[in-house]
Amino acid sequence: MPRRREALPLSEHYGDLVRVALMEVRPAGLRTRQLIIATRLTKSQVGRGIRHLRDVGAAEHLTPNIWRRRDGYMFSEDPADRVEYEKKLFRLILGRLTRMITGTLDPHMARYPDDEWAQLASAQLTGVRATLAQLTK
Known part of the structure; x- marks a missing residue:
């Protein structure tokens, strides 16, 4: 067979x-x-x-x-092509993250300012946001 x-x-x-x-x-x-x-x-x-x-x-x-x-x-x-593409991807991620922070996390923090999880998420994402902003330059 x-x-x-x-x-x-x-x-x-x-x-x-x-x-x-x-x-x-x-x-x-x-x-x-x-x-x-x-x-x-x-x-x-x-x-x-x-x-x-x-x-x-x-x-x-x-x-x-x-x-x-x-x-x-x-x-x-060409490394320049790859860097250009990578920067575009970082800008895309930065935009999504910024919208998530301003549209979801910030209102959560405003409504529940003592929420430990929201404070932790905000602190961590602020660092990620700054890093992504540097990578897009």
């Missing part, structure tokens, strides 16, 4: 297809629509492939994929 072949997890398969498509156009990039056409995957499958690539690429010390508005997803060897 023939031995049954193990199937790749779908995200790994999608990641492989996305990686091959990006490697073929390197150093240029592909926008999501172009990746959909090149890989014949759906938009959500391309997204899963990108996320898998980021997880596996980081783990295997591969060239990280970045995203730029004008180029889409791409592999870049």
Whole structure:
């Protein structure tokens, strides 16, 4: 009886297809629509492939994929490209954290000023916020 072949997890398969498509156009990039056409995957499958690539690429010390508005997803060897992308991610996280603090934690503190947990969270997040602000410069 023939031995049954193990199937790749779908995200790994999608990641492989996305990686091959990006490697073929390197150093240029592909926008999501172009990746959909090149890989014949759906938009959500391309997204899963990108996320898998980021997880596996980081783990295997591969060239990280970045995203730029004008180029889409791409592999870049240029450290300036990676720094620019990382700063964008830090700005995104800083914005979300700031909205969480001003929209949730500050009203909590105003209503319950003696709440130990809220004071601890506020003190810790103030430091994180300052660090993220420095990293975005």
